[in-house]
Every structure is written in C-alpha cells, then in structure tokens.
Amino acid sequence: MEKIWIIQDSPQGEIENLTASLGVSPVVGGMLWRRDLRTLDEARQFFNPSISHLHDPFLMLNMDKAVDVISECLDEHAPILVYGDYDVDGTTAASLLHLFLQSIGAKSEFYIPDRNTEGYGVSHKGIDYAAEIGAKLIITCDCGITAVEQVEYAKTLSVNMMITDHHIPDAILPDAIAILNPKQADCEYPNKNLCGAGVAFKLTQALAKKRNHSAEQALQFLDLAAIGTAADIVKVTGENRIIVGEGLKLISRGSRPGIVALKKVAGITRDEVTVSDVLFGLGPRINAVGRLGEAMRAVRLMTSTTQSEAKELSAVLNSENEVRKTVEGKIFDEAVRLSNAKYDPREKRSLVLYHEGWHHGVIGIVASKLKERYFVPTVIIAVNDGVGKASARSISGFDLHAAFSKCADLLLSFGGHTMAAGMSIDPANLEAFEKRFQEVAMAQVTEEMMRPRLKIESIIEFSDINSQLMETLRRLAPYGPGNMRPLFASQNLEVIGYPRPKIVGKNHLKFKVRQGRTVLDAIGFGMAESLELLYSKKSLEMAYVLAENEWQGRKTIQLELKDIRIMD
Numbered sequence: 001m002e003k004i005w006i007i008q009d010s011p012q013g014e015i016e017n018l019t020a021s022l023g024v025s026p027v028v029g030g031m032l033w034r035r036d037l038r039t040l041d042e043a044r045q046f047f048n049p050s051i052s053h054l055h056d057p058f059l060m061l062n063m064d065k066a067v068d069v070i071s072e073c074l075d076e077h078a079p080i081l082v083y084g085d086y087d088v089d090g091t092t093a094a095s096l097l098h099l100f101l102q103s104i105g106a107k108s109e110f111y112i113p114d115r116n117t118e119g120y121g122v123s124h125k126g127i128d129y130a131a132e133i134g135a136k137l138i139i140t141c142d143c144g145i146t147a148v149e150q151v152e153y154a155k156t157l158s159v160n161m162m163i164t165d166h167h168i169p170d171a172i173l174p175d176a177i178a179i180l181n182p183k184q185a186d187c188e189y190p191n192k193n194l195c196g197a198g199v200a201f202k203l204t205q206a207l208a209k210k211r212n213h214s215a216e217q218a219l220q221f222l223d224l225a226a227i228g229t230a231a232d233i234v235k236v237t238g239e240n241r242i243i244v245g246e247g248l249k250l251i252s253r254g255s256r257p258g259i260v261a262l263k264k265v266a267g268i269t270r271d272e273v274t275v276s277d278v279l280f281g282l283g284p285r286i287n288a289v290g291r292l293g294e295a296m297r298a299v300r301l302m303t304s305t306t307q308s309e310a311k312e313l314s315a316v317l318n319s320e321n322e323v324r325k326t327v328e329g330k331i332f333d334e335a336v337r338l339s340n341a342k343y344d345p346r347e348k349r350s351l352v353l354y355h356e357g358w359h360h361g362v363i364g365i366v367a368s369k370l371k372e373r374y375f376v377p378t379v380i381i382a383v384n385d386g387v388g389k390a391s392a393r394s395i396s397g398f399d400l401h402a403a404f405s406k407c408a409d410l411l412l413s414f415g416g417h418t419m420a421a422g423m424s425i426d427p428a429n430l431e432a433f434e435k436r437f438q439e440v441a442m443a444q445v446t447e448e449m450m451r452p453r454l455k456i457e458s459i460i461e462f463s464d465i466n467s468q469l470m471e472t473l474r475r476l477a478p479y480g481p482g483n484m485r486p487l488f489a490s491q492n493l494e495v496i497g498y499p500r501p502k503i504v505g506k507n508h509l510k511f512k513v514r515q516g517r518t519v520l521d522a523i524g525f526g527m528a529e530s531l532e533l534l535y536s537k538k539s540l541e542m543a544y545v546l547a548e549n550e551w552q553g554r555k556t557i558q559l560e561l562k563d564i565r566i567m568d
Helices: 012-023 025-034 038-049 063-076 088-103 124-130 149-154 197-208 220-231 238-253 257-265 275-292 295-303 306-343 363-374 401-404 428-445 468-476 528-533
Strands: 002-005 080-084 107-110 136-142 161-163 178-180 351-356 378-384 387-393 412-414 418-423 451-457 486-500 510-514 519-525 540-551 556-568
Touching: 012 025, 012 038, 025 468, 025 510, 063 136, 063 161, 063 178, 063 197, 080 124, 088 107, 088 136, 088 197, 088 275, 088 295, 107 124, 107 295, 124 136, 124 149, 136 197, 149 161, 149 510, 161 451, 161 519, 178 197, 178 378, 197 220, 197 238, 220 238, 220 275, 238 275, 257 275, 257 295, 257 306, 275 306, 295 306, 306 351, 306 363, 351 363, 351 428, 363 387, 378 428, 387 401, 387 428, 401 412, 401 418, 401 428, 418 428, 468 540, 486 528, 510 528, 519 540, 528 556
Parallel strands: 002 451, 080 107, 080 136, 136 161, 161 178, 351 378, 519 556
Antiparallel strands: 378 387, 387 418, 412 418, 486 510, 486 540, 510 519, 540 556
C-alpha cells in the first residue's frame, strides 16, 4: 500500500539561529529543534540523562500509605506475595519488586497466573495461594486496577491487596489497601507514561528512601525496569528515557545471571545493548513462556542467582520461543485464508476473525501482523472451552477501548488501551459483535486513516551524512515512542549495479545507491516487492533510517529503507 510521507514543517529561521548558537550542522539543528531542545542547557540535559532527574516517588498518590503498609509487614516478618502479569512488563515488574523486597529482608514470594487456566489479572487461585503461605499482603504488578471482586474475595481470607498498575482505571476502583497508578484521578505524579515495571520501580525507590537504604538498593534493578518499559511500548521520554538508558547500561555490563544467559541464547553479542535488542531478542523469549504456558519460568530466570540455573531456564525460554513462532505462523496463515474467504478488510475498514482452537497466547502477535498487512483495526478471537478471548490492534485515530465500550453489552469483559486491547466473549455473541464493531469502524475509519504514514525528519543530501550526524544519532538513543529513531529522505537517487534479494532472506533487498559522488549501501528488509522500482532506471527518492553496519571489524554507514518511490 502506498505510504503517506509527512515531512515535518520546521521554521528555518529558528533552526538557523539554533544551529549557530550550538555550533552544529543544519540537519542536527533541525533534529534538536523538533525535539524541543532549543537551548544549550536543554540539549545538555537531554544528552546527559541523570538518575538525579528521576521524580520523587512520593509524588505518586497513595505512596506514603503503600510504604507504611509494606514497612509494617517487614517489621512483623509477615510474608508478602508479589503478583505479576504474564507478559514482559508484568514479569519484569514482579521480578524487580520481589528481588528488592528480599534484598531489604522481606519474606517475599512471587506468583504469576497461568494464561490458559487462570486468564488475565488477579485470580482466586493466586489469592488462595497467598492465604496458604500465610501472606497478609498481596502486591500486584501491572494488573489489578479492575480487580474489584478479587479484592473483596481476598478480604474474606484475611489477605490485604495493594495494587500497582498503569492501565486506565474504571469508574469504580477496587477497595484495596493502597493503589499506585499514575493514571488514577487526583494523582499528580508527573510521569503518566510509566509501565507496570516503572510503577513497581518507583515503589522500590520510595521504600529505600523511607527505610534509610541507599539509593543503589533500588537502582540496581533498573535493568529489569528497562526491559519492561521498552517492551511495553510506552513513551521513552523524560523519566522513562532515564530508566531505559540506565537500565540498558546494566544489561550491557551483564551482572544478572538470568539476563546474561538470555542475551546469549538470543545471540546478543554487541557491547552496548539497544532497545531493539530488547524488543526483538529478550522480550519475545520472556513473553513466549507466558503465551504458551507457565510464565513463572520467566520470573525464575530473572531472579536466578547461579549461572547453571540461568543457563537451564534460558534454554527453556528460547525453546518455547521457537514453538511460539511455529504456532503463530500457522494461525497467521489460517487467518489470512479466512480473511480472503470472508471479506476485504479494507472495504469493511476493520477485520474481525474468530476460530475454534486457536491458541489465545499468540493471537496478539497475529493481530499486530494482520493490522500491518491490511492497515485496519483488527480483532482476532480464539475460541476455546466455550469462551472467546480476543486481542486487538488499531491504527492511528481509532480508539479500540472506546470501540469495545460501544460493544460492552455483547462482551463478558474487556480492557486495554487506545491502540491495543483485549476482551472475552460468549461465542453466541460473535456474529453480533463482528457486525457492531464493523459499524463502529465504518463510521470512524476514513480512507486516509488506512494509509500508513511515514513521519520524515527532513529531506537531506548524502553529503549531510557525516560523523557529527552519526554521533548525534547515537546520543539521541534510547529510541521509542515520543523519541522515535529519525527517519530521513533523500531524492534524485540512482541505483548502482544489480539489486538482489539478500541471501539471509528472500524478501530482503540489498544494493548500492548513489547521489552525486556519494555511494552508500542500502538494505530493505521485507521489501522484495520494490525490486521492480530499482530496475526502472528512473530517478528515485527513498525514506530510511541511518545505521552503522559492522563486518569483520569495519564499520560502514548503511541506509535501512522504509519506502522507495519513483520521482515525478
């Protein structure tokens, strides 16, 4: 599908002044201006994020109460159960909070629900386990903000529940002993974009401060907070940028046995670990065990203390990830065939698919891939044991949570965010839900919304690509929502030689491209369909991100292509 290029509009006069005052190139000056870095002090703070810039954790609503309750458990040596979700955010949050509590002398245990038998959120089985071990307090991580009934059930067993979460609260909150969630009403915490692991980390900071431990007592677990933050696709700006940046340094240094072993099985060998390494290397392996079975294995890995245990568990996560790929690929192929047989998603401006026997642990990935394929709001429903469980992914401008709200009378439950959501449904309501959801989509989704957009940083010349630009790109990291990797475009380009699919994959293009006297390597992952354009012998324009490719100790600049167009 043809992509819309959005060239960012920037006032050239202001950029010229910024360029002169900072002594940088116009390209770098434009990048800084568009990130609101318009003074030397602003640029210095952005490029040198510091732990000292983290917000005071006691700015979060109910933090005082939460710390007092946990302190009471510590003083009484009462067991605490840390209860996490089964995804990357939930398991990293549970791991860091459990490890921190143990480090300050707490009797802490952890629990992660089984996706297949207990489902999402706080389960009665988990609460029963807390009672069995004598825990007087459950602390949830990355879940619990809608656990109204579960909190009441826990009270009948004389178990209090403290909720740490970041999901959007409902109108009625659980009657928990304390709720930490920056999105709840009246919470004045400045960072509304914390993930579950981020909220758990702020709790550890507050506990360390209140109980007179060193700041390092909490900061040592920033590696786990960084993995959760990066994998949950929250904004990597402000405080989150510090969490991710400092956490990646810890991961790179490799002091935690479980993370070291996981890096090894994921093939991550570079000295400096990146957000991409987390998203495509560590994250999928942590997620896999929760998608297909027992996510407790992920927490056991991240909390392991010996190399032998870490090696054994990392092999399990790696193996499960391979199984996940197979299951996911089979469902994706079936979903494409089913879609082709039912209707054109772009005519309906949405896609709703359901099937008996699909594994609900991987349908979120399938929904993401189908959304990218058709570029419409997509809902994939796995029907098992008389219940349909769905994962949904959206496009910019269409609010999934609001759409599910309009179908609430047909659903057993639902939750999530604007761009990603989930729900459960009685199979008897599937056809009615499909019809209602399509009606909502037809009323809201426009033709323009169904065209992918590329936000172009600026149009540059190959001669602008120099050491200063590459160093600035390195220092702009870590990248993520709110601070995306700069996407450039260049025009009047000529392909050199004979483009060919790259050997490592039949869908990847590898070739050389020239502008003026400068020739650069280019690679287009999954862009084999553009091969015909490269043979056209016409002048081209390309959108790309800049990367450094290292081979046999030699580094070269490479264009990682995102789109190719013939110039008019």
